[in-house]
Amino acid sequence: MTLAAELEPVAVPTPQRALDPETLAEHRGRLFRAAYAMTSSREDAEDLVQETFERVLRRPRFVQRDHDLAYLLRILRHAWWAQSRTRARRRTTPAPPEELEWVTDRHADPQAALDARLAYAAIAELSEPLRNTIVAVDIVGLSYKEAARSLRTRTGTIMSRLYRAREQVCDALGAS
Amino acid sequence: MTNRDRTLLVQLADGTLSGRRREQAEKRLARIPDGAERLERQRRVAQALRSGPATPPTLTAASVPAPRRSRFRAVPLAVAATVAAVVAVFVAQLAGEPSTLTQAADLAKRDAERPAPATAGPALREEFAGVTFPEWDAEFGWRATGARSDRLDGRSSRTVYYEHTGHRIAYTVLSGPPLEVPDHARRIRRDGLEIALYRDSDHGGHDVAIFERNGRTCVLAGHVMRTSTLVKLAAWTGDGTVRS
Numbered sequence: 001m002t003l004a005a006e007l008e009p010v011a012v013p014t015p016q017r018a019l020d021p022e023t024l025a026e027h028r029g030r031l032f033r034a035a036y037a038m039t040s041s042r043e044d045a046e047d048l049v050q051e052t053f054e055r056v057l058r059r060p061r062f063v064q065r066d067h068d069l070a071y072l073l074r075i076l077r078h079a080w081w082a083q084s085r086t087r088a089r090r091r092t093t094p095a096p097p098e099e100l101e102w103v104t105d106r107h108a109d110p111q112a113a114l115d116a117r118l119a120y121a122a123i124a125e126l127s128e129p130l131r132n133t134i135v136a137v138d139i140v141g142l143s144y145k146e147a148a149r150s151l152r153t154r155t156g157t158i159m160s161r162l163y164r165a166r167e168q169v170c171d172a173l174g175a176s
Numbered sequence: 177m178t179n180r181d182r183t184l185l186v187q188l189a190d191g192t193l194s195g196r197r198r199e200q201a202e203k204r205l206a207r208i209p210d211g212a213e214r215l216e217r218q219r220r221v222a223q224a225l226r227s228g229p230a231t232p233p234t235l236t237a238a239s240v241p242a243p244r245r246s247r248f249r250a251v252p253l254a255v256a257a258t259v260a261a262v263v264a265v266f267v268a269q270l271a272g273e274p275s276t277l278t279q280a281a282d283l284a285k286r287d288a289e290r291p292a293p294a295t296a297g298p299a300l301r302e303e304f305a306g307v308t309f310p311e312w313d314a315e316f317g318w319r320a321t322g323a324r325s326d327r328l329d330g331r332s333s334r335t336v337y338y339e340h341t342g343h344r345i346a347y348t349v350l351s352g353p354p355l356e357v358p359d360h361a362r363r364i365r366r367d368g369l370e371i372a373l374y375r376d377s378d379h380g381g382h383d384v385a386i387f388e389r390n391g392r393t394c395v396l397a398g399h400v401m402r403t404s405t406l407v408k409l410a411a412w413t414g415d416g417t418v419r420s
Contacts, residue, residue: 032235033228043305043332043351046235050330083353101230115224138225144192159183166186166221173220 019061019068024053027069031076034135038080040124048083052076070150073140077132115173122172126165133158134165181208189218234325234332276329276355281376281384281397283335284346288322293336295320298414304334305351306390310418312338312409318345345398345406355393357386366411373403385410 031052035045052075063071102116123131123139129151136147137158144162148155184201187193193201205211293302295311300320302309312318318338326333332351337344357363361372369387376382376397385396385406396406412418 028235029231032231036229041305041351042229042232045229046232046332047330047352049235054330102227103230112220112223113227115220116227119221119224120228134221134225138222139228156179156183159186160179163182163186163218166189166218169221170217173224 019056019063019071021057023068024056024072027072030069030140031072033139034073034076035080037120037123037135037139038131040121044083048076048079051079051083055079067146067149069140070136070142070146073136073142074150118173119169122169123165125172126168130161130165130168133161134169137162138166177208177214181205181211185211185215185218189215189222234327276331276350277358277384277386277393277395278376279328280333280348280350280393280395281382283324283326283333283348283395284344284382284397286324286335286346288335288337289324290322292320292322299418300336302334302336304349305332305392307349307392307394308418309334309336309347309349310409310412310414312412315412315414316340316409318409343399343401345396345400345409347409348395348397349389350393350395352392354388354391355386361386364407366407367413369411371407371410373406375403 028049031049032045035048035052036042039045039048052072055075055078056072061071102113123134126134132151133147136142136150137144142150144155144158148158151158181204184193184204188198188201188205205215208214293300293309295301295313298311298314300309300311302323309320311320313320318340320336321339321344322337324335324337326335328350333348335346335348337346339345357372358374361374363370363372365371372386374384376384382397383400383403383406385403387394387396387410394410396410400406
């Protein structure tokens with residue numbers, strides 16, 4: 001063996017642990033917001049979160065370190081794709097805005113609270129890569145690195161997409 | 177503006193840069209035309225999205241399926257569940273009727289949980305999954321008497337009950353993609369709306385009409401003198417004023 005080969009870093013498998021089903025409820029709120037941003041419908045979002053939990057609990061799941069939320073978000077996206085394919089075969093009209101109670105961030109100013117509803121509506125209109133990115137970072141709260149891992153892309157791509165997603169959402173806010 | 181500028185703007189807006197890297201980013205930002213405005217736009221959206229819809233009470237801890245306790249216990253349970261599911265599907269197929277639709281039709285026998293929604297012209301002030309419940313009293317004499325919400329096989333549903341001369345029907349809207357209608361159902365078309373009809377003989381002769389509004393499965397079920405009544409009610413849109 002050459003010296004270079006000896007010095008080559010060895011890929012150490014990342015330790016995995018079983019996803020604890022008891023912790024699923026902790027992520028309900030964030031997953032619901034993500035689902036609502038994707039579907040623009042309270043009922044569809046509820047169904048999507050429920051479907052996500054059911055998929056997760058079908059068999060034991062293993063995640064790396066504390067990546068539960070990123071993993072759950074990926075399953076939620078897969079469930080949404082599956083539902084979208086079914087839905088695409090049917091002609092539907094967009095659901096109207098629904099009455100939902102909104103939770104305002106304590107530190108947000110009143111304008112931000114008003115912007116939130118419009119922003120969620122605008123996210124539903126984004127292209128899939130931009131929508132997935134802004135949902136992962138701004139709604140679910142993943143770091144750039146976690147979002148990149150969840151969306152199987154590079155961190156730089158995440159930041160670039162996030163910039164463009166926010167620009168487009170801001171255009172929608174500005175037009176209001 | 178370069179891609180590097182965009183990533184720096186994102187990081188500055190999110191506050192993920194610190195120390196020397198932050199100073200360098202701010203210097204670079206100062207050289208970008210309308211950089212401050214672009215930064216403010218990024219911050220505005222990020223801040224707005226800290227607020228969001230509250231988690232509905234229906235999506236509470238009870239709605240998270242219970243986890244399995246142990247692998248040894250889970251195996252027989254999983255086998256039993258699979259067998260039960262297969263038997264359920266088999267029985268449902270024998271009956272020629274998907275289980276979710278059966279449950280939806282069965283809601284006609286249940287009690288309302290709350291008063292009838294108020295009237296708003298040709299519609300009620302009750303809307304679910306993009307489907308407006310119609311006001312049939314003025315046109316057909318079917319008066320809304322109550323409503324309820326349920327979860328059927330993981331789908332949310334909303335039901336409004338109507339009564340007319342001692343007869344009672346339930347109009348249920350199911351969330352999610354449309355369901356397949358039973359094979360044995362008779363299919364007709366009225367005013368452009370495809371309606372599947374069958375009689376649920378297991379429940380004392382309930383008539384059931386299944387149709388779609390706004391891509392949702394709607395189930396009209398109950399005792400009526402003639403099946404054509406359900407067809408007439410299902411197809412009515414109040415000259416287009418009842419949004420579907």
